[in-house]
Amino acid sequence: MTLDWQDGLPFSSHFGDVYFSADSGLEESDHVFLQANRLAERFAALSAGESFTVGETGFGTGLNFLSTLRLFERTAPPGASLDFFSVEKFPLKDDDLRAALALWPELAADAETLLARWRRRVPGWNHWSFGRVRLTLVIADVAEALPQLPENAVDAWFLDGFSPAKNPEMWGEQALTAIARASRAGATISTYTSAGWVRRGLLQAGFDVARAPGFGFKREMLSGHLSVHRTDNQKCCTPRTALVIGGGIAGCATAHALAARGVQVTLLERAPRLASAASGNPRGILHARFGAGMSALHRFVLASYGHALALLDEALPTDGELRDECGLLQLKCNEAEQKRITKLARIEWPAHLMQFVDAAQASQLAGMQMVHGGLWFPGGGWVVPPALCARLADNDRIELRLAHKVESLARTDTGWRAIGEGWAVEAEIAVVCCAQSALALEPFENFPLTPVRGQISLLPATAASSSLNAVVCGDGYCAPAVGGMHVSGATHAFDDEALDVRSADHADNLAKLAAFAPTLREALGKIDMEGLDGRASVRCSAPGAMPLVGEVQRGLYCSLAHGTRGLLTAGLAAEVIAAQACGQLPPLPAAVLSALSPRSRVKNTLI
Ligand code: SAM
Numbered sequence: 215m216t217l218d219w220q221d222g223l224p225f226s227s228h229f230g231d232v233y234f235s236a237d238s239g240l241e242e243s244d245h246v247f248l249q250a251n252r253l254a255e256r257f258a259a260l261s262a263g264e265s266f267t268v269g270e271t272g273f274g275t276g277l278n279f280l281s282t283l284r285l286f287e288r289t290a291p292p293g294a295s296l297d298f299f300s301v302e303k304f305p306l307k308d309d310d311l312r313a314a315l316a317l318w319p320e321l322a323a324d325a326e327t328l329l330a331r332w333r334r335r336v337p338g339w340n341h342w343s344f345g346r347v348r349l350t351l352v353i354a355d356v357a358e359a360l361p362q363l364p365e366n367a368v369d370a371w372f373l374d375g376f377s378p379a380k381n382p383e384m385w386g387e388q389a390l391t392a393i394a395r396a397s398r399a400g401a402t403i404s405t406y407t408s409a410g411w412v413r414r415g416l417l418q419a420g421f422d423v424a425r426a427p428g429f430g431f432k433r434e435m436l437s438g439h440l441s442v443h444r445t446d447n448q449k450c451c452t453p454r455t456a457l458v459i460g461g462g463i464a465g466c467a468t469a470h471a472l473a474a475r476g477v478q479v480t481l482l483e484r485a486p487r488l489a490s491a492a493s494g495n496p497r498g499i500l501h502a503r504f505g506a507g508m509s510a511l512h513r514f515v516l517a518s519y520g521h522a523l524a525l526l527d528e529a530l531p532t533d534g535e536l537r538d539e540c541g542l543l544q545l546k547c548n549e550a551e552q553k554r555i556t557k558l559a560r561i562e563w564p565a566h567l568m569q570f571v572d573a574a575q576a577s578q579l580a581g582m583q584m585v586h587g588g589l590w591f592p593g594g595g596w597v598v599p600p601a602l603c604a605r606l607a608d609n610d611r612i613e614l615r616l617a618h619k620v621e622s623l624a625r626t627d628t629g630w631r632a633i634g635e636g637w638a639v640e641a642e643i644a645v646v647c648c649a650q651s652a653l654a655l656e657p658f659e660n661f662p663l664t665p666v667r668g669q670i671s672l673l674p675a676t677a678a679s680s681s682l683n684a685v686v687c688g689d690g691y692c693a694p695a696v697g698g699m700h701v702s703g704a705t706h707a708f709d710d711e712a713l714d715v716r717s718a719d720h721a722d723n724l725a726k727l728a729a730f731a732p733t734l735r736e737a738l739g740k741i742d743m744e745g746l747d748g749r750a751s752v753r754c755s756a757p758g759a760m761p762l763v764g765e766v767q768r769g770l771y772c773s774l775a776h777g778t779r780g781l782l783t784a785g786l787a788a789e790v791i792a793a794q795a796c797g798q799l800p801p802l803p804a805a806v807l808s809a810l811s812p813r814s815r816v817k818n819t820l821i
Contacts, residue, residue: 215304217314224275224314228304229376233274233314235406235430240318242406243281245429250404250437251370253282254289262293263452263476265798269368269396271356271384272375273302275314276328280321283347293476295346297799299368301359302351308333308566330527334593336520336567338513341789341801343474343528350801356384360392362803366444368396373405378412385412390419399444408434451797453477453769455641457632459620459655460648461485462493463599463784464773466606468645470529471785471792473611480639481612482632484619484651488607489600492649492753495670497693497701498599498781499685500526501542502591506557510809511760517802518783523593525785529605536601540684540694542594543576545586547688547730555588566592581683583733596685596693596701599781615639620648623655629769643795646772649754650711657766661816663775665752667710669719670703672747678737688730690723699747700738702727704778711752717743719750753777756815763787763810765794772812 218225224233235242248254253268260266268282279298286296306314311332315325324344331342331349340351352359356375371393375384383389385407393403403416408425413436416423423438454477458469461483469479485491502519504512526532532539546552559570571579572587579590607614620632623644630644650665652658673679675695682694692702705719720743728735756762756775761783763773771794773787789801790810800807808814 215306217306217310224310226376229380231376231380234277235432238430239277240281240320242429243278246406246435247278247372247374247404248281248285250426250435251372251402253285253370256369257286257289257294257296258291260290260294262291263796265295265297265452265796266290266370267297267299267368267799268370268372269363269393270298270300270372270374271360271389271393273300273305273351274374275306275311276325277315277318278372278374279349280315280318280324280328283324283344284321286347295348295475295798297348297350299350299363299799300352301356302353303355305335305353331524333566334520334523334527335564336516337564339517339802339806340520341517341786342521342524346474348799348801350799356389359803360389360396362805363392363396364800364804365395366398367799368393369398369401371397371401371403373403373407378407378409385409385415387415387418390415394419394421394440394442397440397444399440401440402437403439404435404437406432406435408436412436453629453642453795455629455643456480456795457482457630457639457641457644459623459632459644459646460651461488461603461607461614461616462491462647462649463489463603463780464649464776464787465645465647466603467784467788468647468773468791469612470606470609471788472645472795473609475792475796475798477611477796479612480615480641481607482615482618482620482634482639484617484648486617488614488616489603492668492751493599493603493780494751495599495701495749496672497596497696499542499596499687499691499693500594500782501544501685501687501691501779502594502782503544505554506561510806511758514760514786514802514806514810515779515782517806518779518786521786521789521801522782526597526602530597530602532595535696536598537595538694538696539593539595541579542591542685542687543571543580543584543588544591545576545584545588545686545688545730547586547588551588551688558589579684580686581681582737584686585732586688586730594685597781602781620655623657623770625767625769643769643771645791646766646770646774649774650752652772652774657770658772661762661774661812662756664708664755665711666755666777667707667712667750667752668704668778669715669723669748669750670701671720671723673700673702673738673741674698675700676737676739679734681737682734686731686734688726690726690730692727692731692734713750713752715748715750717746720746720748753780760809761787762812762815763790764807764812766812771795
């Protein structure tokens with residue numbers, strides 16, 4: 215949405231209303247939302263390990279979010295954390311958000327972080343961290359987003375849609391009922407409006423609301439609390455300790471997400487170093503592939519892509535050595551891709567996420583002739599996965615135990631015990647992130663995990679191939695040369711766990727490359743398959759290519775079957791597990807959580 219300005223304030227011509235009051239947006243936000251919900255005293259009353267959840271309708275310029283973040287940092291004790299959930303149907307453009315936030319120099323530092331995350335936004339669910347404050351921003355209509363929240367999740371609500379008279383759907387029965395359903399016992403609510411029908415709607419939905427003095431020239435506003443009975447679920451349940459089994463990207467990301475919540479983690483890896491299996495390739499690509507139908511898997515992939523880019527911005531900023539945001543092309547190289555991309559083109563997508571390009575534009579972006587057009591992902595590129603794993607695991611709260619192969623996993627009175635040869639470690643919770651090796655552990659023996667061998671080829675760059683400056687993907691991929699080598703891949707061989715590097719697999723990778731990017735294949739010149747370097751590893755896959763993420767039994771979780779997408783999906787999967795383990799707001803909609811859940815997909819997990 216394009217922002218208009220009226221008397222120096224952001225204004226929406228679409229709704230004919232201002233984003234905040236002319237008197238002082240920041241003071242108004244404080245009066246109407248922070249004070250009316252008694253946030254200062256409620257934040258101060260939290261204890262270490264406890265979290266609080268604010269829900270908002272209408273993210274707008276993020277002013278309420280930033281002022282809540284500031285208040286939390288000033289009042290909440292160490293070890294407490296905040297989830298801020300907000301919905302926005304018409305997200306502002308980057309420059310408009312920057313211009314609107316420039317009105318508040320006192321919020322400048324956090325505003326910069328918000329702007330950095332903002333350029334990673336994707337349609338649907340976004341989940342970004344601001345230290346101990348997490349923002350879950352859903353870019354969708356409230357009618358679609360609010361019913362996807364869990365029950366009993368939100369402690370305080372800010373109703374901040376444009377004026378009810380100008381935007382009635384946002385204040386209707388459906389939205390208010392979903393808000394009440396997602397509220398915890400005693401949840402509070404406030405809004406700047408005092409419209410009688412909004413008040414009646416809130417009463418009807420189960421809130422006890424009254425008129426209160428408004429801010430500035432507004433005489434009255436509404437505030438209140440949930441009056442219907444609700445059994446309070448246990449709030450403070452951040453475990454003190456966790457075992458994470460597996461030191462690939464899934465395990466390192468999970469350890470990182472738990473440590474960020476104050477959990478002391480023991481990370482157990484059977485190899486003598488991290489990232490020694492499927493996460494050990496010298497380079498991996500950030501390849502978000504989804505279709506217009508937006509299945510649960512595709513919604514997960516899209517949300518994971520936005521999350522992964524924001525996580526990488528924090529953990530491994532682009533430097534051309536360990537990560538490069540060089541952009542990525544998905545080429546319409548066969549009938550299936552042609553169909554998928556043509557259907558996607560019927561939907562409007564933000565240009566910072568992806569653009570539709572013809573063969574001439576694709577050639578310009580790639581730095582070399584492409585015979586197909588397709589999709590351009592400006593934020594795509596490549597990463598050195600072992601470097602990312604090392605950064606994620608580098609935390610005072612994570613104790614690494616390398617060369618520790620877990621032979622069995624047993625429940626104890628207080629949690630879980632991992633047992634290896636001559637050692638045992640216990641913790642309150644355990645998270646299994648060791649791909650198909652999980653099958654050897656009793657709680658996972660029924661899991662539908664399939665090993666899939668994949669080989670990459672390291673192709674010596676030539677003067678001609680060195681002009682490639684973006685990752686190109688078709689039925690396979692090839693990355694720009696670094697240190698004189700292109701990484702190209704990868705083969706898929708189901709139920710093959712051998713790690714030998716095969717010339718036949720190199721030939722397979724090169725044949726695919728020749729089919730989707732013939733000029734690049736030619737530029738590489740004559741290649742001796744026997745002399746090529748490469749690496750084979752085994753990824754783990756589950757039916758429908760849907761990872762298995764979530765609670766398996768009480769206190770036992772898993773992040774498995776990320777297939778070829780672990781670099782993208784492991785980070786958000788880790789947030790799902792950490793939120794479940796700590797009783798916090800989930801970062802994904804209920805429908806996607808259910809599709810990921812081992813409990814809904816594997817027999818005998820409900821113990
Ligand atoms: N809380 C904001 C802030 O701190 O800047 C101001 C919110 S502004 C008054 C209202 C917001 O609601 C606008 O950004 C608008 O795009 C959004 N909105 C309007 N209708 C919506 C709908 N049906 N679903 C989700 N968001 C909507």
